[in-house]
Every structure is written in C-alpha cells, then in structure tokens.
Amino acid sequence: MNAMNAMNAMKLMKAAAVARITWRQQLAYKTDFLMRSSFLLLILFVFVQLWGAAYQGDTTRVINGYTLKQIIWYLVFTEAITMAVPALCGLIENEVKSGDIAIRLIRPFSYVGYHYSSYLAEAIFRFFIHLAIGSIIAWTFAGPPSFGVGWAGLFALTLGAITIAFLLNMIVALCAFWVEETRGMEFVLHKLQFTVGGMLLPLDLMPEWLQRICAWMPFQAMLYFPARTAVNYGEASLLQQFGIQAAWIVVLAAAVMFMYRRGVAKLHVNGG
C-alpha cells in the first residue's frame, strides 16, 4: 500500500513538473495570447448585440428559463472552456509526422499521461485568462455575475468538462497513428461541440427531439453542464451531472487506452 502511494506520488510529481514547464512555455507566447484574447472580445461583443436584439433589449424577459444576462454569461463560460482547450490534434499529428514522438517515448512516463498533464496545465491557465477577459464584456453589457453558489458549480464541473474534451480530442488525435490527416475529423468534432455541446446556445433552447439526442452524447458534459449550472444552479442535480461526466470519462478513457495500445504497436516513426 505504501509502495503504491509512493508510486502515485511520483507520478503526480512528474505531472506537476510537466505542468510547470508548460506554464513557463505558455508565458513565452504572449503575442498568441493577445491575439486570441482580442478575438474573444470581438466574438462576445457580436453575441451581446445579437442576443440583445433577440430579447429586444428587455432585461426582465425570460426565454426558456434564461434572461438576457444569463444567456450572455452562459456564453462567456462556454467560450472560456472552448478556448481553453489546446489544439491537441495538431500537436500529436505533428509529433507523429515529424517523428518527435520518439523523444516522448524514450521517457519513463506514459505518453497519454504526459499529454494530459501538459494539456490540463495549459487548459486551466487559458480558462482563467479567457474567463477574466470575457467577464469584462459581460459585466459591462449584462451586469455583474451574481450567481452565488453557481460559481462553485462552474469550477467543479469544468475539470470534468476539460477532461472530457481532452479524451475526445485524444481519440481524434490518435487517429494520426493510422491516417495522415486528422484535421477533417477535428473540424467535425469542434462543430459538434459548438452545436450539440451547447457552446452557442443552451440546449434548453433547442427543439425537444434534438435535446433528447444530445442527452446521449458526451458533448453536453463538456460545455452545457458547467455553463448552465453556473447561471442556473439547482436546475439539474449536480451529483447527476458529476455522474454523467464520470461515466463518459471512463468510457472515453477506455477508448483512448485501447486506441493508444493498438496504435503504438504499429507506429511508424518517421525521419532521422
């Protein structure tokens, strides 16, 4: 038992070291950050105008359970999560194409574990930055985020949400072990997140039949759950949402491990 604990502690130390170096690397990309952030400002500004028109500027009106303020903050939260997710597919595809994967595989650290540590560090960092920037717009145009315990719900569900995003992206990324291009699949994945994941629109605003389909897909657990819980806490059981997230994490992680084992055995490392 003690040996087991020691081993897990070692793994955590490794993950922490990867996280640290990822943060250091992130800080080296200041320009990239500024670009993304100003883009976020632009998107949110457009949506504020759009929703303002849809609600005809009426701040008391409620559409399918959302006021104008809630909708705008909902968007800030989904955008913060979406834009926090690093471009994993491109990264892994490049590692496979250039053969740099060799550098990862000579280390005593699991390949998927390494990428998860690095991904999580980058995602959390970017989530908070984008959340801060998005808040400026929402606060200015829609009023303060007085969601009380909703904030706790947001943070609690965001960890599971970005983990699910990692696993979904990893499944697509690992296809690079078999096919040359994963960009097409990545495109489809992102568009699914935008729509049935509830990035642009809370699922409650969608037609009944579509909502039923969405309930059976993992995408709602990565954007809709945390953002809806933040603005409308208590509308759905937090425990149930955790349960759904956990179930998807188990299923998707099993898929990732299966694909990785199959893929790495037939890997063709290019170059050098």
Add this chain to the structure above:
Amino acid sequence: MTMVALQTHALSKIFTVKQKRAGLTGSIRSLIKPQWEEKIAVKGIDLTVQRGEMVAFLGPNGAGKSTTIKMLTGILHPSSGEAQVLGLTPWRERAKLAYRIGAVFGQKSQLWYHLPPIDTFDLISRIYELDRSEYAARRNDLIERFELGPYLNIPVRKLSLGERMRCEIAVSFLHRPQLLFLDEPTIGLDVVVKQRIRELIREVNKEEGTTVFLTSHDAGDVEELCSRAVVIHHGGILLDAPVDRLKREVLSRKIISLTLASGFDPTMLPSQVGTEVLKVEGRRVKIAVDLQQTDIEAVLGSLIGRFRLEDVTVEDPPMEEIITHIYGSGGG
C-alpha cells in the same frame, strides 16, 4: 549481473507503405484501390554488445540504423525477432527500460525550444525521479564538464547548433544511463565542437562505464570513439569487426581537397604511389591517398612544393564509399 548490455536475435522490421501513384488520376485510383507495398527496414539482425563497449553502428541513409535503435529503445515494435536490452524486452517494458537508458537523436531536440536548457534539466530530473540533492550535484558536474554555464539561462532557440548539442548530450547523461544510444550526435557540427563532444562521450564512458551505441555518418566519430564497428546495409549486417581492422582495410583512404591559385596542370602532379586524382573541376582538385602505401604528410609536402594553394582540407571518405569498398572486398 550479466555483462551483456544488449542482444538481438533475428530482429526484423517491415513497414507497409501505401503506394501513391503519380498524377491526379493516379491519386484518384489510389483512393479507390490503395496499393500497399512492404518495405523491409531491418532484416534479421543478430547482435551482441557487452557492457562498457562503445560500438559504432554504421551504414548509408536508409540502411535501417535508426529503425534498429528505435526498436532497441522500445519506441517501435519489431515485426519479428527478439531483443534484450539490459535484460528487458524494450517494446514490452519500455517505461521500465527508459530509466536505465538514454538516447540522443541528433535531428530531434529534446530541449524545450522557447525555454532555457535549465528548465529541461529540471523537467527531466522529475521524470526520471532523481533525488533532489543528487540531481543538483549531477547537474552541476555536467554543466562544468560540458561548459554549459553561459547558456543555461538562454532560450534554446537562441543557441547555436553546437551549444544546443552539448546541452542535448549533457541532458541525456543526467539520469546516469547504463546504455546510451547516440543517433548522429555530431551531425552538422564543426570540427572543433565535434572533437569536444567526442572527448566528453569518451570521458563518461571511461568513468561511468556507460555502454555507447552510436550511429554516425562521420568516420571520425567511429575512429575516435569506438573499438568495434557494425556496418549495416539494406537492413542486414554487412560487417562486424574491430575498428582497427576497419581502419586498416577500409578507412585507410583519405581525401585531399585542394583549391589551387591557378589552373590545374596534371603533368605537374607527382606520380606518387598510392595517390589517385578523383576529380578536377577548374581550380578544385580531389585526390585520394592510400595510407597503406604512402602517408598524408609526404603527399601534402610534394603538393605544396609544386602548386600554389589557396585551400586544403583532408577528410575521410564518405560513408557511401566505405560501404562500396566493403562490398567490393567481399564483405570482410
């Protein structure tokens, strides 16, 4: 503890490569009915390396050197055959083996490009679970030996290739690997840096008994570092012999490249035994010298006596030529 560092038996790797037909119609046909072709990268390699040995693994591009190294480090799974590296099967016990081996791929960097090398040192120390005080001592020792002090806090992207390679090799020594794979460690470096890197590798081999398995295009790396050379070609072993023998029989040629101040007049060339004019291109002349029949100094001496020279370099013949030579002499 056994004295064998690594051993392979009939180790083979076959890749299936999708064939692309030429042109647009070809692309469309490939889409409908893809053609696969098997490419044998490594076929049936039998090899044993003892602990503490420094072995050169040579061969022209595409001979299967890197593929073999990648199988021995557990990155690639072989198509058939067996291998034991430090008593472990690399592709089945990759992570376990990783603690005990190191690898430098000359064309791939393990340093974090936008960060100073010291950050990579720290990361690697965590990944290999090094004890903190031991790590600090080891790092400082390597920094001193490889003279990395001035570069440690400069982002890697701003380092020269030679500075970077010194960092790459130093990092790979950090966890005291028992076996080190060096894949083209001196590629693209200038003579002085090459020399320095060879000295350092030799030093660590001597002091720590590190087994070194090296691939290189540079006959100089082989001559100066290794006691044994294994030459592979088309995926199979062509020659496995002491470097001394290789030197005597194959590396006994040197190439002198001259740039003359005036045009070349072949009649002025000394009709010396053991020299052969390989190429004349305006004022540039390449002469091969057979060291078994004459020596470099004598040839250079008589050349300087007869011509006005602008530039002279003396080099080893390229690897391709060495291979051809081994082929010609019946594979040793």
